[in-house]
Structures are given as structure tokens and as C-alpha cells.
Amino acid sequence: MTAISFKNALGIHPDALRVRTERSEILANNIANSDTPGFKARDLDFKGILRGEYESRDRMELNRTNARHIPAEAVVTESSLKYRIPTQPAVDGNTVETDIEQAQYARNSLEFQSSFTFLNSKFKGLSKALRSE
Known part of the structure; x- marks a missing residue:
């Protein structure tokens, strides 16, 4: 058995x-x-994170109480955060464009749900394989 x-x-x-x-x-x-006057909108360099461009970052590993536990660590660091460049800067220095932020938030939610649905189906398949169904 493998x-x-x-x-x-x-x-x-x-x-x-x-x-x-x-x-x-x-x-x-x-x-x-x-x-908020002067607030600068930020976002993650999502593709850069997944490509491993921030591998030199400090890592924070979670405590494992058993050697068989799956290791987990923080993925996001300050270097992976980028300032968003506004299409219409505000007079007060705020770079948040609410419509863009809400659209990005909705898209991020859909992409999260897609990955979650994929993982859920994978776990169901793995569970069936373990039960030899």
C-alpha cells in the first residue's frame, strides 16, 4: 500500500x-x-505569492504537538503587500476606490469558493478511496 x-x-x-x-x-x-484622509489602499501580489517570489520572508510556524500533524505556517508578509495605484486620486490623499475594492472583494470571494469546492471534492474522493468504494 502506498x-x-x-x-x-x-x-x-x-x-x-x-x-x-x-x-x-x-x-x-x-x-x-x-x-480616511491619506489612507493608501493595498492589495496582495497573489500571483507572486503562489509563484514563491517571497520565499526569503520570515516564517511563523505553528506549534505541532505530534510529529504526524501537517505543518502550517503564515504565508503573507509585508513584502507581498503592494499599494494600489488609483485611477482617480482623491484630493485628501486617500487612494481607496470603493467600487474597485468591492469588485475585487467579490472576485476574491468567488475564487476562494472555487478552491474550497475543489478541495471538498478532492477530500470526498480521497475518503472514498480510503474506504475502497
Whole structure:
């Protein structure tokens, strides 16, 4: 019997879920500060994170109480956050464009749901395979 490789079975989707969760917090923060003078909208370089362009970042590993636990660590760092360039800068220096932020938030939510649905179907398939169905 061969061991199941979760990395091979699940691909990039677990990492994508973590990054999408962090991105939703950043986009929500942008929206919440849309009326704050001088606030600069930020976003993640999602593709750069998934390509591993920020591998030299400091990592924060979570404690594992058993050697068989799957290791987990923080994915997002300050270097992966980029300032958004506004199409219509505000007079007060705020760079949040609410329509763009809301659209990005909605798109991020859909992409999160897509990865989640994919992972859910993979886990159902793996569960069936383990039960030999």
C-alpha cells in the first residue's frame, strides 16, 4: 500500500485558500478606510505569492504537538503587500476606490469558493478511496 501525498492530491489549493483569506481581510480594511484622509489602499501580489517570489520572508510556524500533524505556517508578509495605484486620486490623499475594492472583494470571494469546492471534492474522493468504494 502506498501513502497518499496530500501535496500531489490537493495541489496549490490549500495555499490559495490561506492567501485568499488574508486578501479578504486586506480588501475589507481598504473598504472600511474609504473615507480616511491619506489612507493608501493595498492589495496582495497573489500571483507572486503562489509563484514563491517571497520565499526569503520570515516564517511563523505553528506549534505541532505530534510529529504526524501537517505543518502550517503564515504565508503573507509585508513584502507581498503592494499599494494600489488609483485611477482617480482623491484630493485628501486617500487612494481607496470603493467600487474597485468591492469588485475585487467579490472576485476574491468567488475564487476562494472555487478552491474550497475543489478541495471538498478532492477530500470526498480521497475518503472514498480510503474506504475502497
